[in-house]
Amino acid sequence: MRKGLELFLPAILLLPASCRKAPSSADGKVTIRYLANPDVGGATKVLIKKFEEKNPGIHVEMVEGPSAPNTREDMYATSFMAQEDSYDFAHMDVAWLAKFAAQGWLKPLDGYFAAQEQEKFLPGDIAGSKFNGKIYRVPNQSDGGLLYYRKDLLKARGLTPPRTWDELVAAAKKIQSPPNLWGYVFEGKQYECLVCNFLELAWGNGGELIDEKGQVLIDRPEAVQALQWMVDAVHKHKISPPGVLTYQEEEARHVFQEGQAVFMRNWPYAWELMQKEGSPVKGKVGIVPMVHGKGRSAAALGGWGFGISAFSKHPDEAWKFIEFLTTHEGQKTAYLMSGILPTRKSVYADPEILKASPQIKDLYNILSLTRPRPLSPAYARVSDIVQLKVSAALSGLGEPQKLLSEAAQEIRGVLKR
Numbered sequence: 045m046r047k048g049l050e051l052f053l054p055a056i057l058l059l060p061a062s063c064r065k066a067p068s069s070a071d072g073k074v075t076i077r078y079l080a081n082p083d084v085g086g087a088t089k090v091l092i093k094k095f096e097e098k099n100p101g102i103h104v105e106m107v108e109g110p111s112a113p114n115t116r117e118d119m120y121a122t123s124f125m126a127q128e129d130s131y132d133f134a135h136m137d138v139a140w141l142a143k144f145a146a147q148g149w150l151k152p153l154d155g156y157f158a159a160q161e162q163e164k165f166l167p168g169d170i171a172g173s174k175f176n177g178k179i180y181r182v183p184n185q186s187d188g189g190l191l192y193y194r195k196d197l198l199k200a201r202g203l204t205p206p207r208t209w210d211e212l213v214a215a216a217k218k219i220q221s222p223p224n225l226w227g228y229v230f231e232g233k234q235y236e237c238l239v240c241n242f243l244e245l246a247w248g249n250g251g252e253l254i255d256e257k258g259q260v261l262i263d264r265p266e267a268v269q270a271l272q273w274m275v276d277a278v279h280k281h282k283i284s285p286p287g288v289l290t291y292q293e294e295e296a297r298h299v300f301q302e303g304q305a306v307f308m309r310n311w312p313y314a315w316e317l318m319q320k321e322g323s324p325v326k327g328k329v330g331i332v333p334m335v336h337g338k339g340r341s342a343a344a345l346g347g348w349g350f351g352i353s354a355f356s357k358h359p360d361e362a363w364k365f366i367e368f369l370t371t372h373e374g375q376k377t378a379y380l381m382s383g384i385l386p387t388r389k390s391v392y393a394d395p396e397i398l399k400a401s402p403q404i405k406d407l408y409n410i411l412s413l414t415r416p417r418p419l420s421p422a423y424a425r426v427s428d429i430v431q432l433k434v435s436a437a438l439s440g441l442g443e444p445q446k447l448l449s450e451a452a453q454e455i456r457g458v459l460k461r
C-alpha cells in the first residue's frame with residue numbers, strides 16, 4: 045500500500061477482510077462485491093437494479109471507492125496480495141491489467157468470453173485486455189487521448205485545425221493572448237496521465253517507450269524530440285501556462301471550458317461536460333486526433349473493464365453480471381446516463397445514440413488510433429520513472445536527452461529484475 049494511503053481510506057475498508065465480508069447466502073442470495081469509481085451520472089446503480097430484478101439469486105455490492113485510480117489500484121492490490129475474497133471482480137484501468145494478471149490475481153476469461161464475442165468489441169480495447177495470449181478483462185469503457193480546439197477562434201483567423209506539432213504551435217501563437225487566453229493546455233502534473241501525454245507525442249513522432257521485443261527505446265531521438273516539444277510549449281513558445289505542471293484532466297478542462305485556452309489534450313469525457321447548458325464554450329468546440337511530429341497521430345488507449353478475482357468463490361455469478369453490464373443495452377445506458385464511451389462497436393451505430401450525440405462518430409474515429417501503454421507487469425514502476433523524468437524536464441531540471449537516457453537505464457534495470 046502506498047505510504048500514508050490508510051489515512052484517506054474509510055475505516056470500514058481497513059478492517060480485516062474476515063470482518064467485512066458480507067455473508068454470501070444469509071438470505072439465500074449470493075453476494076458479489078467490487079470496488080468501483082464514483083458512479084457519476086448514476087448509470088451503474090440503475091444497471092445493478094435491473095440485473096438484480098432479472099437475477100433474484102444474486103446481490104451486487106458496488107463499493108464506491110475514492111476517485112483517484114491509483115488509490116483504488118492499491119486497495120485491490122492489498123486485498124489480492126492477502127489472497128482475500130473481499131472483491132469477487134475488479135473494475136480495472138487498462139494500465140493495471142498486466143500487473144494483476146502476472147500476479148495471478150485474475151481468472152483467465154477464455155472459458156467465458158468467446159473469441160467471436162470478443163470480435164464485437166473495439167480491437168484496441170481487446171488488445172488491452174490480454175496478457176500472455178489470454179484474456180483477463182471485458183472492456184466496458186473506451187478511452188483515447190485527443191485534441192480539443194476552439195472552432196470559433198480558428199475560424200475567425202481563417203485557420204483549419206492543426207495536424208502537426210508545428211501547426212499547433214503556429215496557430216496557438218497567432219491566437220493566444222496570455223494570461224487570459226493560452227494556446228495549449230494538457231495534463232502536465234507528475235502522474236499517470238503525463239505518461240499518456242508524452243507517449244502520444246512520442247508515438248506520433250515514430251518513437252516508442254518499449255517495443256514488442258522488450259527493447260527500451262525511450263532514449264531514442266524520436267522520443268527525445270517529443271519531450272523537447274512539450275518543454276518548448278511551456279518554456280520557449282510559451283503557449284502553455286506555467287501552471288500546466290500542476291494540471292490533471294479536470295484542471296485542463298476547467299481552463300479550456302472557461303474559454304481560456306485555444307487547444308487542449310484530454311479524454312472524451314470532457315466533450316459532454318463542455319456541451320452542457322451554461323458552458324462558456326458550448327457549441328464552439330471541435331475535436332481532432334492528437335497532433336503529430338514525423339509519424340502519424342496516435343492516442344493512448346485508456347479505459348476500464350472488468351476482470352474476475354482468482355480468489356472469488358462466485359466467479360460464475362460475477363461473470364453473469366459482467367456480461368449483463370457489457371451488453372449493447374448496458375453500454376447504451378452507461379453512455380446516455382454517464383457519458384461512458386462504449387467498447388462495443390454496435391453501440392456506435394445505434395440510431396438513438398447517433399441522434400442524441402452525433403459527435404460519437406468523431407470519437408469513434410479517434411478510438412481507432414489508440415495504442416496501449418506497455419503491457420508489462422512492471423508497468424507501474426516503468427510509469428513512475430517516466431513520470432519523474434518527463435516532469436523534471438518540464439520543470440527545467442535537466443535536458444530531455446539526459447533525462448530520458450537516465451529513464452532508459454532505470455527502466456532496463458526494472459525489466460531485468
Ligand code: GLC
Pocket residue numbers: 137138139187236237240311345346347348
Ligand atoms: C483515464 C484513462 C485511464 C488513464 C487515466 C490517467 O481514466 O481511462 O486509462 O490511466 O485517465 O489519468
